[in-house]
Amino acid sequence: xxxxxxxxxxxxxxxxxxxxxIADSVRGKDFSMFPHRVAQGIVLHxxxxxYTDTNPIVRQSKxxxxxxxxxxxxxxxxxxxxxxxxxxxxxxxxxxxxEYVQGFYKDLHDHYSxxxxxxxxxxxxxxEQNWINSYATVEGISRIFHQMNERTKGRSKMNFAPIDLxxxxxxxxxxxxxxxxxxxxxxxxxxxxx
Numbered sequence: 072x073x074x075x076x077x078x079x080x081x082x083x084x085x086x087x088x089x090x091x092x093i094a095d096s097v098r099g100k101d102f103s104m105f106p107h108r109v110a111q112g113i114v115l116h117x118x119x120x121x122y123t124d125t126n127p128i129v130r131q132s133k134x135x136x137x138x139x140x141x142x143x144x145x146x147x148x149x150x151x152x153x154x155x156x157x158x159x160x161x162x163x164x165x166x167x168x169x170e171y172v173q174g175f176y177k178d179l180h181d182h183y184s185x186x187x188x189x190x191x192x193x194x195x196x197x198x199e200q201n202w203i204n205s206y207a208t209v210e211g212i213s214r215i216f217h218q219m220n221e222r223t224k225g226r227s228k229m230n231f232a233p234i235d236l237x238x239x240x241x242x243x244x245x246x247x248x249x250x251x252x253x254x255x256x257x258x259x260x261x262x263x264x265x
Contacts, residue, residue, distance in 0.1 A: 073149040073150050073152070073153040074092065074153065074202070074203055074206075075153045075172075075203050076153055076156055077091040077092060077094075077116055078091065078175055078203075080115075080119060080258045081115065084108065084112075085182075086108035086109045086112065087108055087109075087111060087112040087115065087262075087265075088112065088178065089109050089112060089178060089182050089186075090105065090108065090109035090110060090111060090112020090114075090115070090116065091112040091113070091115055091119075092112075092116075092175075092190075093109075093112075093113070093186060093190050094112065094113040094116030095116070096189040096190050097113055097187060102114075104185075105185060106185065109185065111265045114265070115258070115262070115265065118258075118261055119258060122254065122257060123149075123250075123254065126250055126253075126254075128246050128249050128250040128253070129246070129250055131246055132148045132151065132152075132243055132246045132247075133145060133148050135235070135242065135243070136148070136232075136239075139228065139231070139235065140227065140232070143223075143227040143228070143229060146227075146229075147216075147229060147235075150206070150212055150216070150232070151212075151232075151236055151243055151247070152250070152251070153206045153212075154207070154209070154212050154236070155243070155244050155247040155248070155251075156206070156251070157203075157204070157206035158207050158208070160207065168204060169204055172201070172203045176197075176198050200214075202215060209236060209237065212233065212236070213233040216229040216230055216232045216233055217229075217230045
């Protein structure tokens with residue numbers, strides 16, 4: 072799962088959401104430099120990633136595009152799934168997506184001092200270009216895929232990922248909905264253990 076899903080799955084717990092969001096920028100297993108609940112968010116993020124990476128429904132989505140993108144198919148499917156979450160946001164949350172995302176950006180600014188350097192560096196661009204909100208449209212994630220392709224110096228071919236999204240749109244959305252319902256239940260159970 073990508074940014075929006077990780078944030079959403081942390082529910083309204085600000086510190087848990089921040090930990091879940093920054094987890095990819097945190098190395099190792101020593102989280103003592105973070106507040107306890109932020110550290111729990113990092114652990115939750117890793118658990119969500121493991122659960123997602125081993126899920127048979129997610130594997131079906133990856134298999135649709137694996138021949139074209141190889142190991143990059145995992146990253147691409149994560150973004151596809153965030154697109155379906157954003158595009159159908161009202162099915163999952165009462166607050167409009169833009170308000171929800173702006174509130175999260177405010178939370179990041181409020182906790183800026185604990186964000187890893189990498190997150191502090193990309194945060195201004197993320198907010199200015201409103202990355203998370205842009206997932207709601209194919210045009211928006213096309214920009215994200217183009218930027219990611221540039222960062223991989225063209226090796227990922229992610230700039231073509233929107234074409235495959237449209238090609239398999241209905242099937243991928245079915246996969247997302249089936250998987251996400253399962254993931255939400257699983258995360259709810261996991262959060263009881265935190």
